[in-house]
Structure formats: structure tokens, C-alpha cells
Amino acid sequence: MPEISPPTAGAATAAPKRRLLVVEDERIVAIDLRGALEELGYTVVGTVSSSDEALRTAEERRPDLVLMDIRIAGASDGIQTAHELRSRYQLPVVYLTANADTATLERALATEPAGYLVKPFSVNSLRTTIEVALRRHAGELAAERAHQAEKAELEEQSRKAALRAKRLHRVATTDPLTGLHNRRHLESVLKREISFAQREGHAVGVILLDLDRFKQLNDSFGHAAGDSALRAVGGFLRSRLRVYDVACRYGGDEIIVIVPGADLAASLALAEQLRSGIEQLAIASGGAPLPPITASLGVASFPSDGDEATAVLHAADAGLYRAKAAGRNRVASMLADG
Numbered sequence: 001m002p003e004i005s006p007p008t009a010g011a012a013t014a015a016p017k018r019r020l021l022v023v024e025d026e027r028i029v030a031i032d033l034r035g036a037l038e039e040l041g042y043t044v045v046g047t048v049s050s051s052d053e054a055l056r057t058a059e060e061r062r063p064d065l066v067l068m069d070i071r072i073a074g075a076s077d078g079i080q081t082a083h084e085l086r087s088r089y090q091l092p093v094v095y096l097t098a099n100a101d102t103a104t105l106e107r108a109l110a111t112e113p114a115g116y117l118v119k120p121f122s123v124n125s126l127r128t129t130i131e132v133a134l135r136r137h138a139g140e141l142a143a144e145r146a147h148q149a150e151k152a153e154l155e156e157q158s159r160k161a162a163l164r165a166k167r168l169h170r171v172a173t174t175d176p177l178t179g180l181h182n183r184r185h186l187e188s189v190l191k192r193e194i195s196f197a198q199r200e201g202h203a204v205g206v207i208l209l210d211l212d213r214f215k216q217l218n219d220s221f222g223h224a225a226g227d228s229a230l231r232a233v234g235g236f237l238r239s240r241l242r243v244y245d246v247a248c249r250y251g252g253d254e255i256i257v258i259v260p261g262a263d264l265a266a267s268l269a270l271a272e273q274l275r276s277g278i279e280q281l282a283i284a285s286g287g288a289p290l291p292p293i294t295a296s297l298g299v300a301s302f303p304s305d306g307d308e309a310t311a312v313l314h315a316a317d318a319g320l321y322r323a324k325a326a327g328r329n330r331v332a333s334m335l336a337d338g
Helices: 027-039 051-061 078-089 102-110 123-173 183-200 214-221 223-240 264-279 309-325
Strands: 019-023 043-048 065-069 093-097 115-118 204-211 246-251 254-260 295-302 331-333
Touching: 019 027, 019 051, 027 043, 027 123, 043 051, 051 065, 051 078, 065 078, 065 123, 078 093, 078 102, 093 123, 115 123, 123 183, 183 204, 183 246, 183 254, 183 309, 204 214, 204 223, 204 264, 204 309, 214 223, 223 246, 223 254, 223 264, 254 264, 264 295, 264 331, 295 309, 309 331
Parallel strands: 019 043, 019 065, 065 093, 093 115, 295 331
Antiparallel strands: 204 254, 204 295, 246 254
């Protein structure tokens, strides 16, 4: 039976108070090992002989390190049990063995143990192996904490960068007065939607909206009144349109609405709803109510009015001209009234 050789003078003076679990199925060896460890100043939280006891005791008492005989009782040997302890509780394990064949030693080393002691061993080698294992484990934990902290910092930086990019994109593509998208965004979205519609075989509606007598409103009540009217119309459109419809301020008091999936009939119907809603808006400027405003709307649709973005926009503009010429506050397409 392997024995622990006596400690050298002063061996018990410097060891820290660490909590150790001994897994050893030879009772006498376990008793001797416990005595040597306590003389070195360690706290032994348990001496067990089987894999089941080792896992249960580790769960209940959470030692700082486990001294594990390779050959133990239970459903698993010491190598399998050490692997479980490491994966479940991140515990460092020092293997103890008297005799082991090459294959067993290779299995043991594959689990990356914190240390390895061959019986019989001296108290000095026991203490040194334990201290090296504990320091190595502490270094691994510190490195892992630093890695996790660095990972969290990088993730936070990435999150902030994504938010900044999103804000910059919103600023670059949004009209500050109306809150609608701007002309830059319109051009890219219309091309994208028409390209998608060509592949999928569906329509895209385009509504060109122009406020009636807008210059007269500015001349009579000031540009602040005109801005109030544009803000009110922008807010109305944002609340009325679907999430995948896109409303863009085209310039001045002209607004374009892109309606994915809408043919000419559906686009005309939506345009009439928008016209009616704008007519009913109550708008104030500087605390004073403004006269009701109206809008004329020209409507076109891909592919019936053109097979690319420019042609569809021209068709919507032609519809707007017809609506203006017919007396304003109405909807028209290039060939028909709404």
C-alpha cells in the first residue's frame, strides 16, 4: 500500500487555508492523506471513495481542489469523474495513482489535470503539486474573467457603434421638418422595390402628393405656417401608412409615397384616403388655427405605367398635373381620375 513520506521540518507553516476534497477508495491511504493535508494547513471538506460521492460532495461543499485517485469505486473511474468535476464546477483536479498502464495515463492527461502525483509521494511534493495546481487554476480563472470582460466590452462597443450607425443613417435619410424620408432615400428605395417586384411579379404603387396653394399659405401666414402644415401632413402620413410603405419628402411641398404590392387601382384608392385625411387636418401655427389645406395627388404603378423608376415617377407627375388642372384637391393618374 502506498505511503506518504514524513514532512520535512517547517512544512506546515506556509500553506494557505484551502478547501480540498480527497477521492480515494483505499481507506488507510485516505486517512493518512487527510492527516498530511491538515498538518499542512489545508481544510479537508471530505474523503470519499466513489464517483457518486465525489460528485455529490463537490456539489454540496464546493472545494478549491480535488485530489483524485484514478482507480475508484462507482459507476465512473477517476478520469471520468475528474472530467465531470471540471466541466460542472470548473474544479482543478490532481490525479493520484500507484500503477497505471500507458493508455490510462494518456486518458488522464487528455483531461488536462491540474497536477499528477505517483504514490508514494512526499509531503513536500504533495504541497508543491497542490500549490502549483491552485495557482495555475487561479491564473486560468483570471484569464477567463479578463477574456469575458474584454468580450463584454467589445460587444458593448459594437452595440454602440451599431446605434451610432443607425442614428447617422436615420439623419442622412430623414427630412428633419416632416420626419419623413428624404429624396436620397426615395431614390434607393424605389429602385429596390421595383427590382424586387420584377423578380416576384407584383406591382409597386407611386403617389406624388402636392399641397395646394402652398406658396399662398406661406405668403399670407409666413413660412412658419408652411412648416406647420408640412409637419402636420408628415405626421398624418406616418400614422396612416403601413410599416412597409415609404413616404419621402421629394422637395418643397411635394411628397412621394411608395406602396409595395399596390397596382394602379389600389394606389388610387389609397391616394383618395390620403387626400380626404389631409383635407380634415386641423393645423395651427403659433397658437393660431390655419385655414384647411388640401392636396392634389398623382398616381402611377409599376409595371403598368413604366418598367423602371424614372418612367413611373414621370407617370405620377403627369397624374399630378391632371389633378391640378382639373381644379386641385383631387386624385388622378396619367390616364384616369381617382
